[in-house]
Amino acid sequence: MSLGEFDLIAKYFDRPARRAALGIGDDCALLAVPPGMQLATSCDMLVEGRHFLSTVAPERLGHKALAVNLSDLAACGAEPLAFTLALALPHADEIFLDGFSRGLLALADVHGCELIGGDTTRGPLNICISVFGLVPVAGAGALLRSGAQVGDDLYVSGVLGDARLALEVVRGTRSLADGDFDAVLRALEKPQPRVALGVALRGVASSAIDVSDGLLGDLHHVLQRSGVDAVVEVDALPCSVVLRAQPLTVQRLCSLTGGDDYELLFTAPPQHAQQVAAAGIASGVALTRIGRIVGRSGAASAAAGVAQTTLVDHDGRAVVHADASFDHFRT
Amino acid sequence: MSLGEFDLIAKYFDRPARRAALGIGDDCALLAVPPGMQLATSCDMLVEGRHFLSTVAPERLGHKALAVNLSDLAACGAEPLAFTLALALPHADEIFLDGFSRGLLALADVHGCELIGGDTTRGPLNICISVFGLVPVAGAGALLRSGAQVGDDLYVSGVLGDARLALEVVRGTRSLADGDFDAVLRALEKPQPRVALGVALRGVASSAIDVSDGLLGDLHHVLQRSGVDAVVEVDALPCSVVLRAQPLTVQRLCSLTGGDDYELLFTAPPQHAQQVAAAGIASGVALTRIGRIVGRSGAASAAAGVAQTTLVDHDGRAVVHADASFDHFRT
Numbered sequence: 094m095s096l097g098e099f100d101l102i103a104k105y106f107d108r109p110a111r112r113a114a115l116g117i118g119d120d121c122a123l124l125a126v127p128p129g130m131q132l133a134t135s136c137d138m139l140v141e142g143r144h145f146l147s148t149v150a151p152e153r154l155g156h157k158a159l160a161v162n163l164s165d166l167a168a169c170g171a172e173p174l175a176f177t178l179a180l181a182l183p184h185a186d187e188i189f190l191d192g193f194s195r196g197l198l199a200l201a202d203v204h205g206c207e208l209i210g211g212d213t214t215r216g217p218l219n220i221c222i223s224v225f226g227l228v229p230v231a232g233a234g235a236l237l238r239s240g241a242q243v244g245d246d247l248y249v250s251g252v253l254g255d256a257r258l259a260l261e262v263v264r265g266t267r268s269l270a271d272g273d274f275d276a277v278l279r280a281l282e283k284p285q286p287r288v289a290l291g292v293a294l295r296g297v298a299s300s301a302i303d304v305s306d307g308l309l310g311d312l313h314h315v316l317q318r319s320g321v322d323a324v325v326e327v328d329a330l331p332c333s334v335v336l337r338a339q340p341l342t343v344q345r346l347c348s349l350t351g352g353d354d355y356e357l358l359f360t361a362p363p364q365h366a367q368q369v370a371a372a373g374i375a376s377g378v379a380l381t382r383i384g385r386i387v388g389r390s391g392a393a394s395a396a397a398g399v400a401q402t403t404l405v406d407h408d409g410r411a412v413v414h415a416d417a418s419f420d421h422f423r424t
Numbered sequence: 425m426s427l428g429e430f431d432l433i434a435k436y437f438d439r440p441a442r443r444a445a446l447g448i449g450d451d452c453a454l455l456a457v458p459p460g461m462q463l464a465t466s467c468d469m470l471v472e473g474r475h476f477l478s479t480v481a482p483e484r485l486g487h488k489a490l491a492v493n494l495s496d497l498a499a500c501g502a503e504p505l506a507f508t509l510a511l512a513l514p515h516a517d518e519i520f521l522d523g524f525s526r527g528l529l530a531l532a533d534v535h536g537c538e539l540i541g542g543d544t545t546r547g548p549l550n551i552c553i554s555v556f557g558l559v560p561v562a563g564a565g566a567l568l569r570s571g572a573q574v575g576d577d578l579y580v581s582g583v584l585g586d587a588r589l590a591l592e593v594v595r596g597t598r599s600l601a602d603g604d605f606d607a608v609l610r611a612l613e614k615p616q617p618r619v620a621l622g623v624a625l626r627g628v629a630s631s632a633i634d635v636s637d638g639l640l641g642d643l644h645h646v647l648q649r650s651g652v653d654a655v656v657e658v659d660a661l662p663c664s665v666v667l668r669a670q671p672l673t674v675q676r677l678c679s680l681t682g683g684d685d686y687e688l689l690f691t692a693p694p695q696h697a698q699q700v701a702a703a704g705i706a707s708g709v710a711l712t713r714i715g716r717i718v719g720r721s722g723a724a725s726a727a728a729g730v731a732q733t734t735l736v737d738h739d740g741r742a743v744v745h746a747d748a749s750f751d752h753f754r755t
């Protein structure tokens with residue numbers, strides 16, 4: 094192999110530090126945090142065959158690896174600052190590295206998020222990114238999962254379910270015309286983290302999470318931490334025209350439990366409805382009200398402390414759907 | 425498999441946030457950085473068969489995974505604050521998780537370094553830790569690789585080469601009595617990061633790095649970034665009695681290029697010699713002066729910008745040794 098570890102870093106990843114006090118090349122990177130701000134951090138590990146298909150273009154993989162992390166910052170309302178990349182590769186494949194680094198750094202540049210360090214090693218393909226953002230300590234601070242209140246409206250950004258529909262086509266359980274498949278594959282492989290929306294929702298939303306494991310599963314995290322229940326109007330769930338053309342059972346499977354959407358799911362009090370709409374317009378993202386937060390129902394669930402989501406159709410009738418959110422150790 | 429992703433986190437890794445503003449369980453963790461301090465961060469990815477033996481006890485692996493990261497903080501003079509853990513596991517092996525989490529969290533507690541988040545997924549065993557520390561912005565701030573000056577003394581903490589000797593025994597190229605093997609295996613599997621020493625060297629050392637890839641290779645990084653050369657007295661290199669009993673060629677191979685030592689290699693001006701000694705005593709770590717920093721020699725190397733290390737014996741005679749520092753993509 095001609096390309097060594099330090100050459101690899103220098104060729105594909107090392108760029109001069111701009112926002113960081115100290116970037117790549119020392120034992121640690123250094124980040125200054127301005128007064129009144131705190132650091133938000135998250136990390137995601139992506140494994141071949143589990144988080145991405147072996148057929149994915151390296152450029153899209155680079156994009157997605159950072160996008161899923163930026164989506165976590167968005168869910169907190171944090172402004173991206175920097176990230177580190179740890180990368181295990183079976184061998185120093187320059188075609189892969191060229192595409193991967195281009196996709197990664199292009200998205201980083203869009204969000205002013207700087208690569209400040211990391212690690213490279215030989216091993217089964219594994220991508221682990223840690224991302225750093227800034228969020229005010231007080232006032233309109235970080236969006237948390239724990240803030241949903243009874244009476245709040247429940248919203249989601251963009252459309253749901255296209256990524257899962259793409260996966261079903263790849264698995265051979267559904268088929269689509271080429272153009273439609275390209276569109277949903279793009280949703281799977283090149284998600285757009287809702288960073289500007291997250292920042293705009295600070296002080297407006299009462300809670301937020303990004304939809305990575307499926308709407309119902311991620312909503313459950315919010316309800317569980319907030320101690321509330323929810324009613325979701327399944328007919329209100331925003332879907333693309335491609336997904337809308339699928340049978341209703343497929344639409345619901347994909348939009349309710351699909352995962353890999355990287356949209357923001359958030360709550361806000363009804364009196365913030367206009368500010369919510371303004372945040373959507375300012376960030377150029379469609380927002381849809383999909384339900385509301387209600388008090389903990391039923392003695393049984395309250396005793397067990399388990400949050401409940403009730404699904405209803407446009408006439409308010411209960412809809413039955415098996416919750417099957419994604420769990421990496423159960424599927 | 426009975427243990428799900430969220431159960432796994434709750435059972436083995438989730439503890440209440442103490443120092444972080446927000447710990448495990450939201451999209452991001454939140455870290456407050458006190459005025460006058462900046463955040464130091466580093467990440468290391470450990471892959472089975474490359475960074476650790478498949479036979480290692482899970483508790484030692486948990487220890488080492490954090491230790492190598494704390495060692496990076498130590499090399500910057502940063503005080504540990506928090507860390508995140510991303511873990512890919514072939515399956516949710518509770519015996520592994522129990523030992524691993526115990527070793528990991530025991531070392532974390534020793535250094536007041538809190539687990540604030542991470543990711544778990546199924547995949548080939550891979551451990552990626554990002555660590556966060558605090559270091560003053562100004563004054564006696566972060567120790568960098570770039571500060572070595574001509575005339576500085578060169579020091580190393582502890583002893584070198586035991587980890588490599590252990591590896592050679594495992595590979596079958598050397599043999600040791602059981603007690604001796606246990607001692608060097610402990611150096612390989614349970615390194616002690618020099619955190620207190622790193623903090624004590626702020627304002628005293630002019631540059632520092634931790635010895636992870638081998639003394640000569642890591643020294644080369646310091647020389648390269650500082651624009652200087654070095655003279656190392658090979659007979660001064662601190663070795664354990666076990667390594668000292670090996671042939672001279674083995675001693676030199678292990679101590680000069682062994683790697684996995686996690687000792688601090690640092691430079692300080694001669695007038696700081698007493699402060700260096702005091703830092704060693706205060707942190708309970710033996711320190712050894714192993715050479716000195718000299719100006720860039722030879723037109724050829726200066727033209728190429730390549731740093732040179734000259735090895736000499738106790739009589740000042742040149743010693744020839746092939747530099748073979750560890751490179752993950754070349755070995």
